[in-house]
Amino acid sequence: MTLTAPATAPPAAPPAPPRRRVRPLRVLLHVFLGLVALGWLLPLALSVYASLRPYDETARLGYFSLPEQLTFxxxxxxxxxAELPRYYLNTLIIVIPGVLVTLLLASFTAFAIARLRIPGRRTLLIVFAAGNLLPPQVLITPLYTLYTMVPLPAWLSDSQSLYDSYVGLILVHVAFQFGFCVFVMANFMRTIPEEINEAALVDGAGVWKRYWRLTLPLCRPVLAALGTLQFTWMYNDFLWALVLMSSGDKLPVTSALNNLRGQFFTDYNLLAAGSLLVALPTLIVFQLLHKQFVAGLTLGSTKG
Known part of the structure; x- marks a missing residue:
């Protein structure tokens, strides 16, 4: 007599995951975001399309027509x-020191507000935030007058004043971007656990070591995010260079587009190609730092 094992039932199939209910508000949100993205990308796509077509073709057929010829x-x-290489160099001379000095000074101030128990630190932070609400256009006349009166040595400025000098343009960028960077970095530093600072203090770390060796390395995401924003804003500036500089060979790259305008006729397809070349460095910087940029914006959004 042989014993046979009882037949086992086949394993039951896993239950199908429940279907997510489509919410009308979410659909409307995605449609809205898609339309906004399309609204931002459409002018860029039209500029790329126009820059690849001869002007006489677009003048004859219109910009929204099929191309007969595409060329670079x-x-x-x-x-x-437009002499873009020279203007690129002028812009880098202004933007790189401006970004570095702004982030360095802002990190000093933000560390003092967020980590040191100084009196009136909350009021000071509110003042920095309120400074961002001041329109820079209202200061054009006072700044122009002040820049012509402040002397500089000849090796820093050919005009021997802040006016028409790289130093003057760097200073105005640092001054106007400083408050925003302090506000963002101070709020980010508050998200760093206080126990880290207290442990370093018990170990005998001074203020400089706590700032340079401990706090600043933890602020790399927000530094990358602010660095990307500051580079973009300073690079795209046209107002202050137009007001505070007069030498054509010192102007930043945004003013190089004027070289593509004729006295009686402007080839807008050529101007579109020049605009895309001018915008290319900001796209490269954002592409290189976009992960750190997103991390810096989201990491300090909550505390704890």
Whole structure:
């Protein structure tokens, strides 16, 4: 007599995951965001399309028409006619020191507000935040007068004043971006656990070591985010360079587009190609730092 094992039932199939109910508000939100993204991308796509077509073709057929010929000739013409390499260098001379000095001074101040028990630190932070609400246009006349009166040595400025000098343009960028950076960095530093600072204090770390060796390395995401924003804002500036500089060979790259305008006629397809070449460095910087940029914006959004 042989014993047989009882038959086992096949394993039951896993239950199907419940279908998520489509919410009308979520659908409307996605449609709205898609339309906003399309509204931002459409002018850029139209500029790229126009820069690849001859002007006589668009003048004859219109910008919203199928192309008969596509060429990169306008990009080469814009590169040489607008003298972009020289203006790129002028912009880097202004933007790189401006970004570094702004972040360095803002991190000093934010550390003092967030980590040191100084009197009136909350009021000071409110003052920095309120400074961002002041329109820079109302200060054009006082700043212009002040810049012509402040002397500088000849090796810093050919005009021997802050006016028409790289130093003056760097200072105005630092002054106007300083408050925003302090406000963001101080709120970010408050999210760092206080126990880290107290442990370093018990170990005998001074203020400088707590700032440079402990706090600043933890602020890399917000530094990357602010660095990206500051580079973009300073790079795209046209107002202050126009007001506070007069030498054409010192102007930043945003003013190079004026070299593509004729006295009686403007080739807007050529101008579109030049605009895209001018905007290219900001796109490269954002692409290189976009992960740190997003992390810096979201990591300090909550405390604890």
């Amino acid at each position: 000739g306008y990009y080469e013409q814009a590169w040489t006619q």
